[in-house]
Amino acid sequence: MENKIPSLQAPFSTPASVVVPNEPPSIVARNVNVWYGEKHAIKDVSIDIYRRQVTAFIGPSGCGKSTFLRVLNRLNDIIEGCRVTGKITLDGDDIYDPRIDVVQLRARVGMVFQKPNPFPKSIYENIAYGPRIHGLTRTKKELDQLVERSLRRAALWDEVKDRLNEAGTALSGGQQQRLCIARAIAVSPDVILMDEPCSALDPIATAKIEELMDELRREYTIIIVTHSMQQAARVSQRTAFFHLGDLVEVGSTEQIFTRPQDKRTQDYITGRFG
Amino acid sequence: MSNSAEHVFPLRSPQHTAGSSAAAATLPLEPPGAAIVDDQALAPSRHTTTEAETRLRRRYAAQRRFKAYGILAIAIAVASLVWLLVTLLANGITAFQQTYLRLDVTLDPALVDPRGDRSEASIRDGDFGAVVREALRSRFPDVEGRGPLRSLFGLLSEGAQFDVRDKVLADPSLIGTRQKMWVLASTDVDMLRKGFFERTADGGGGGRLNAQQVAWYDALEASGDLELRFNRRFFTNADSREPEMVGILGGVVGSFLTLAVCLVLCFPFGVAAAVYLEEFAPKNWFTDLIEVNINNLAAVPSIIFGLLGLAVFLNFFGMPRSAPLVGGIVLALMSLPTIIIASRAALRAVPPSVREAAYGVGASKMQVVLHHVLPLSMPGMMTGSIIAMAQALGETAPLLMIGMVAFIVGIPQGLTDSATVLPVQIFMWADNPERGFVEKTSAAIIVLLAFLLTMNALAIFLRKRFERRW
Helix, strand or coil, X not given: CHHHCHHHHHHHCCCHHHHCCCCCCCEEEEEEEEEECCEEEEEEEEEEECCCCEEEEECCCCCCHHHHHHHHCCHHHHCCCEEEEEEEEECCEECCCXXXXXXXXXXXEEEECCCCCCCCCEHHHHHHXXXXXXXXXXXXXXHHHHHHHHHHHCCCHHHHCCCCCCEHHHCCHHHHHXXXXXXXXXXXXXXXXXXXXXXXXXXXXXXXXXXXHHHHCCCCEEEEECCCHHHXXXXXXXXXXXECCEEEEEXXXXXXXXXXXXXXXXXXXXXXXX | CHHHHCCCCCCCCHHHHHHHHHHHHHCCCCCCCXXXXXXXXXXXXXXXXXXXXXXXXXXXXXXXXXXXXXXHHHHHHHHHXXXXXXXXXXXXXXXXXXXXXXEEEECCHHHHCCCCCXXXXXXXXXXXXXXXXXXXXXXXXXXXXXXXXXXXHXXXXXXXXXXXXXXXXXXXXXXXXXXXXXXXECHHHHHHXXXXXXXXXXXXXXXXXXXXXXXXXXXXXXXXXXXXXXXXXXXXXXXXXXXXXXXXXXXXXXXXXXHHHHHHHHHHHHHHHHHHHHHXXXXXXXXXXXXXXXXXXXXXXXXXXXXXXXXXXXXXXXXXXXXXXXXXXXXXXXXXXHHHHHHHHHHHCCCHHHHHHHHXXXXXXXXXXXXXXHHHHHHHHHHHHHXXXXXHHCCCHHHHHCCCCCCCXXXXXXXXXXXXXXXXXXXXXXXXXXXXXXXXXXXXXXXXXXXXXXXXXXXXXXXXXXXHHC
């Protein structure tokens, strides 16, 4: 649908090839339902997530967008009483197939959390931990290079290169969040999930993270949950609106924000509820 | 009228006043009549009436009372502690010194070196008792007769001969010479010297020393041949029948061996059980049952564990009686619930964000636990374990059941040697009617408290140190 209206993509100044994917989607979710005990948190959600795009999940609090994000790397597995039905594929592999290794899946689908949560270890160890447990490097030199590359990509290298052995928790909030992004990148994932990555940050740190996302989407599929509609409009190419566990509407960001099809979407983005 | 009303705003709090004047300085005044000043705005605030002020005063009074109760509770606790410590120190501090007599000892080769080869074996066979008695007799040569001599020798301790023997063993060239030596006095002399025995009207002391003995005592003290010296025996000896010869080393070594066994058993098992229950076990009725039972076990009277040890380890497995090995196992059973509960609390206190972060980069469950959760909860686990150990150190009842209450004069050399532990030692000395044991009991309690303080200080140190690292 959205690829029929190229003129509207102009204001976003993004290459048309990115917004209008010709390749098959990276993640395909069909009829996904999630229950927390008796609570039906996600109702029959079907969505396609494309490569090299930022997809934003928006919606009022408690609408299930974070839950759905955690379904994608099976982080909900660690929550007691959480049940998922439906089918989700990542590059054709059913991620809820019992034969799928969840550890491997989480290496392919990295995650950045709402509150910056670096390990209480040194900056270097924070980045090196993932590659080390997955055995991605063979020598110390390779690991050093990987750490540097990840920190550079997260635009943090210049700020921390002289104090790699200091605690990651001693950095400022924005730096910690970029450290967490670098930590996710270091494992070379295909997809990066971001759960309100800027909600605990000031506007300057937020701007840096947003800039970084725009940079990172050249290589990664990025899904971001956000409460800020401005942020969704700024960074994403596609937007999905969730409400009370339903996926109300999904489309190009531009279409969602200018011509929403559903009344609820319109009410939400114009601030009438939420 | 209406003009003046504009300036009568209900401004009461100082901040409000300051704010309004600051606003007035920067903002142009509103045109007259623009501000809506009706009767309601002029009415006093509900929070400044007399009633409100009474309520406020009552609130502050309640707060002051609450603080006073707290201070009172602290004061009572501190006073009891101070009272305990003062009593203990007053009773026990004297035990670190012991009364010694200075005698001119003639080291007759015939007595001290019966084989004449000056070898250690020969000296150990020597009759040093006779040597010491002879020395005391030569100090008071006019004492004759069986009864008076017995009284005279009553001034000496059983241990006096060992003081001389040890000196000769250290330097065999002393044999055949005449030396001035300090030898241990009996407990009655010691008690008189320390003022615990009252002198009676007939010239005796404390009902244990007769007038003659007190006269000899006075003579020795007058010539400077009787004084208090540091009581080295207290730290190098084990138990004894004679209060002047007892030491706590046996109890300390026994306690150390017992606690070592206890720690080696209960720390790994406790931590492993806690990690499994908290991180891996499914939540179902069976694990709930286990949890309830662990919590109940922590409250089981410790003597029950002693009975279990007696029935299972001694009677069924035939392990040695009075051994630190069995004591350690019994104390480990007793400490295990405490350690499991403390460790589970420490694991639960690890923030979920750390787990999520680790799962997020693809760590397996075991890696999350071993690399992140366990190191973060280690300070809490160690604190819990040390507190459990301190509790085990002070435990008496279960050890009575497995025979660690025996009278043991040797210092235990291994895990299966007969041994006793500090609190049991205190229990046995406290049971002893002799006045000399009272101060030894208090002194042993001081030593036990010193150990407990050291252990708790270690717990605090470990916690602080690891908290800083992580």
